[in-house]
Amino acid sequence: MIPMDYGQYDAWSENARLARMEYLKGKLAAEEFLQRIDTTHELGSYEADKAELVEEMVWQRRGAGDFSFDPETYYPEMIQVLDLGAAEPK
DSSP, X not given: OOOOOHHHXXXXXXXXXXXXXXXXXXXXXXXXXXXXXXXXXXXXXXXXXXXXXXXXOHHHHHHHXXXXXXXXXXXXXXXXXXXXXSSSOO
């Protein structure tokens, strides 16, 4: 965990988002992308090998057709569920 306040996180997050978009468009190499997002210089090396995909997932097919596709938007890690069977659901 890297300690940072809200403003620092907001700036890092926007920088990472823009770097990701450039990387997905092929404007940044993997090493350049890692350098851009490692603003606290935590990584010892920026060397990266090309990963081989075992099987293509649905979100990967969507991403291949749309550079602005963000799997976090369509497939969030967590969702909220409203249990209508509970007494006084909220």
